[in-house]
Amino acid sequence: MISNPRSHIMGEFRGTEHGPTVVIISGIHGNEPAGVMALEEICREIREGDMEIKGSLYALRGNLEALRQGKRFIDEDLNRIWRKERIEMLFGSKTLNNEERAMKELLDILRTIFKKSSPPYYFIDLHSTSGDTHPFITINDALINRNFARLYQLPIILGIEEYLSGPLLNYLNLEGWLSMGLEVGQHHAPVSLKNAVSLIWMTLVFTGLLNLSQCADFKAHRIRISASAGGLRGFYEIFYRERISAGDQFKMVPGFRNFDPVAAETLLANRNGKEIISHRRGILFMPLYQAQGEDGFFLVRDIPAWILQLSVLTRKIRSKEILALLPGICITGQDHADLWVTAKTFKRMGKPIFHLLGYRCTLMESGDYRMTNREFRAKSIAYSGAPWKNGLLK
Ligand SMILES: [Zn+2]
Incomplete structure (x- = not known):
């Protein structure tokens, strides 16, 4: 049972030693209790065990009213409204619907976290699915996300940002910080809660917030997650x-x-x-x-391994400037980070070449495409001292 969710913050822990800032968000969808319950359990264990952490940990609940009612959302999906224009509108509007109110409250919390805590930031968003599933990971395609996600040895889905508009993870990724969706299983399956607990402990160790020696069951958690994955791993598109x-x-x-x-x-x-x-x-x-x-x-x-390796190399070239020399392509966006590609050029070149170079494509109303590249914004340097590298613990 989820205890009465009155506040978005269910736990805030600060260590005496410098370390990462880990933000774990649960219940963005109100009918997904496993992540919330797991996070409550782990906050309790950290508190009662008086565990010493490095850095800061924030455990958050997303859609409080939807969690109370056990519904995915009340007025609209809270995981589809994190778009610039919607965020700007929030602060001028007097009448907000349930999800707009929740987004405003969460934005305030995130802004306070950025003020109070220091990089590297890790944002983990816990979800579950309506159908039966092995646990899996969703990420925006930036190399820091890829390399961190590989630690879990679960199937990793790339490119969901091309299909969903306004998920929270997109918003956080555009800020350049590592962010990842952890899908723990089917909404009400008992195994989902166990998976969520294991995945959160693993996250606390992978980020360096806890030492391996502080997580006595780390090996058991890894074994549980490997078994739940049913042999599935690697990248999917x-x-x-x-x-x-x-x-x-x-x-x-x-x-x-x-x-x-x-x-x-x-x-x-x-x-x-x-x-x-x-x-x-x-x-x-x-x-x-x-x-x-x-x-x-x-x-x-x-996605075949050779494509993944090739795409790591292509991220290192200044593809934006080279592509902008071609007819039908120009640099766009406030911070000159995106490309505008005409429908004709897009058709001639094909989506796979843009994916390989690290772009994700959004179809515009005009029929042209806007290409966003997470790599340009990724603050990779902030993670150079992290306890992981290229999908392995150092
Ligand atoms: Zn969800």
């Missing part, structure tokens, strides 16, 4: 999203599990009485088995 519009009657065919392989011409779901058949083969990702949500399912494919 989304190539298809089945979007649900307001008023649609969407129903997945029962029995699918997250990461189930899907053959071409498989019947996956039903929308407004019409069958949805996948015409391509792939791996099913996040099938929707609940009433609220904008995404019916995604299809992903694994």
Whole structure:
């Protein structure tokens, strides 16, 4: 049971020694109790065990009213509104809906954390899914995120930012700090709570907030997570999203599990009485088995190791300036960090080449594309003293 969630802050711990600032957020979706309960349990253990930490730890709850009601959200999805224009609007508006109020309160807390604590910052967002799943990780594609996420030895999904508008992690990533979504399992499965507890302890050790010797069960946590992953690991990329519009009657065919392989011409779901058949083969990702949500399912494919290695090398070249020399491409954005690519040039070059160079593509209303590269903003240097490197503990 979640104790009455009156406050966003469930724990704030500061060590005497210098170290990282770790911010763990749970319950951004109110029907996902496992992360909240796990975080409560760990705060209690740190408090009662009087554990000495290095740096600072903040444990947060996201959508308080939705958590009280056990709903994904009340007025709109709190994980789809972290966009610049919505944030600017918050401070001029007198009437805010439930999620706008929650975002404003969380922004205030995040700003205070930035003032009070020092880098390197780690933002971990805990979630669970409506369908049965192995635990997995979602990240924006920056090398610091990739290298940290590899420590967990779980499947890692890249590029979700191309398909979802306004998740909290995007907002934090644009600030350049390491941020990662941890999906712990199915919403109410008992194993999800256990996974969440293990993943949080692992996070505290990986970030250097705790020493290995302070986490007596570290090995057991790693074994549990490896077993839960069911042999899945490595990087996956989304190539298809089945979007649900307001008023649609969407129903997945029962029995699918997250990461189930899907053959071409498989019947996956039903929308407004019409069958949805996948015409391509792939791996099913996040099938929707609940009433609220904008995404019916995604299809992903694994990314070959050679592409990942090549993409590490291509991040080192000044691709933005080189690409901007081509017809149909120019540098854009307030901080000159993005590229504007005409529809014609995008079609001619193809999405994979932009992905390889570290860009994620957003289709604009004009039909052109805006390319965002997380690498340009990543504050990688802040993590040079971290206890991990290239996916391994030092
Ligand atoms: Zn969620």
